[in-house]
Amino acid sequence: MPTQRFSSFRPGAIWPDTDGVHINAHGGGLLWDQGTYYWFGEHKIAGPEGNRAMVGVSCYSSQDLHNWDNRGIVLPVVEGDEDHDLVRGCVIERPKVVHNARTGKYVLWFHLELRGQGYSAARTGVAVADNPLGPYEYQGSFRPDDHMSRDMTILVDDDQIAYLLCASEDNQTLHISQLTDDYQRPAGRFERVFVGRYMEAPAICKHEGRYWFIGSGCTGWKPNKARSAVATSIWGPWEEQGNPCVGPDADLTFLAQSTYLLPVHGRPGCFLFLADRWHPENPIDGRYVWLPLEFIDGHLVVRWRDEWDLSFFDQQ
Numbered sequence: 001m002p003t004q005r006f007s008s009f010r011p012g013a014i015w016p017d018t019d020g021v022h023i024n025a026h027g028g029g030l031l032w033d034q035g036t037y038y039w040f041g042e043h044k045i046a047g048p049e050g051n052r053a054m055v056g057v058s059c060y061s062s063q064d065l066h067n068w069d070n071r072g073i074v075l076p077v078v079e080g081d082e083d084h085d086l087v088r089g090c091v092i093e094r095p096k097v098v099h100n101a102r103t104g105k106y107v108l109w110f111h112l113e114l115r116g117q118g119y120s121a122a123r124t125g126v127a128v129a130d131n132p133l134g135p136y137e138y139q140g141s142f143r144p145d146d147h148m149s150r151d152m153t154i155l156v157d158d159d160q161i162a163y164l165l166c167a168s169e170d171n172q173t174l175h176i177s178q179l180t181d182d183y184q185r186p187a188g189r190f191e192r193v194f195v196g197r198y199m200e201a202p203a204i205c206k207h208e209g210r211y212w213f214i215g216s217g218c219t220g221w222k223p224n225k226a227r228s229a230v231a232t233s234i235w236g237p238w239e240e241q242g243n244p245c246v247g248p249d250a251d252l253t254f255l256a257q258s259t260y261l262l263p264v265h266g267r268p269g270c271f272l273f274l275a276d277r278w279h280p281e282n283p284i285d286g287r288y289v290w291l292p293l294e295f296i297d298g299h300l301v302v303r304w305r306d307e308w309d310l311s312f313f314d315q316q
């Protein structure tokens with residue numbers, strides 16, 4: 001049986017990889033590198049324990065954003081070494097890989113919860129590789145700037161300065177931290193933004209000189225209403241602009257939660273909104289909601305579409 005080839009996105013549908021298996025890369029982040037997209041995500045296992053008993057960070061690659069080859073686990077949990085941060089039973093969430101042009105390294109950041117501690121560790125882990133596919137060498141974990149860090153993402157700005165955005169202070173306030181030149185540690189400067197707003201699931205992009213943000217409220221695996229914001233400096237002030245979603249279940253982010261804003265390579269100004277439909281009772285069945293991001297009258301809009309493809313951007 002030849003495997004199915006795709007030429008469109010079908011948000012929320014089962015999305016088989018080129019082996020015919022539903023993609024297992026939740027809470028993901030994407031990297032474009034030398035003609036290939038790499039999709040890094042949480043590799044979950046089946047059943048109600050599948051969020052906690054995770055295997056590691058998975059990676060898929062694609063040339064067209066539709067058809068994805070499974071490239072395996074690029075950062076596995078560790079077997080046997082009880083003292084290791086990544087011992088099986090730890091939770092690795094929202095992995096993001098960035099390429100550092102100066103060192104040539106690929107740097108993987110993720111939210112780390114230590115085994116048996118629920119969500120109380122609130123740490124960030126870092127691993128480094130010479131190639132997008134790894135192997136990623138674990139560098140350790142920490143609380144950035146000595147503050148809690150849960151849901152997170154990374155942005156590399158036009159001037160190659162990178163920033164970590166993370167839900168801190170028990171999720172109440174988002175922190176934005178500048179990273180060191182090698183992207184492997186916080187550099188020491190950070191700001192508190194969206195103070196007391198319980199902003200989770202941060203996703204960010206830069207478009208026409210401004211920073212655009214989509215996040216969620218704080219309701220665990222249950223969907224809630226997305227929030228958007230814009231700023232002319234990454235440090236703020238950030239102007240909240242409300243729910244960018246339009247269409248069925250728009251008040252529940254189409255039953256999903258933001259994870260990434262993806263610049264489409266070779267199409268300046270074109271971005272995809274990436275979100276997860278979590279299925280905590282069987283996490284490997286979680287679905288992906290990928291939709292075009294529109295910039296209309298100084299606001300973000302994410303409109304539901306049952307099926308669409310990149311030719312959408314030809315009309316923009």
Ligand code: GAL
Pocket residue numbers: 027093094151200201218219220221257
């Ligand atoms: C969500 C968060 C997910 C995961 C989950 C655990 O709010 O966005 O990444 O941490 O909580 O309940």
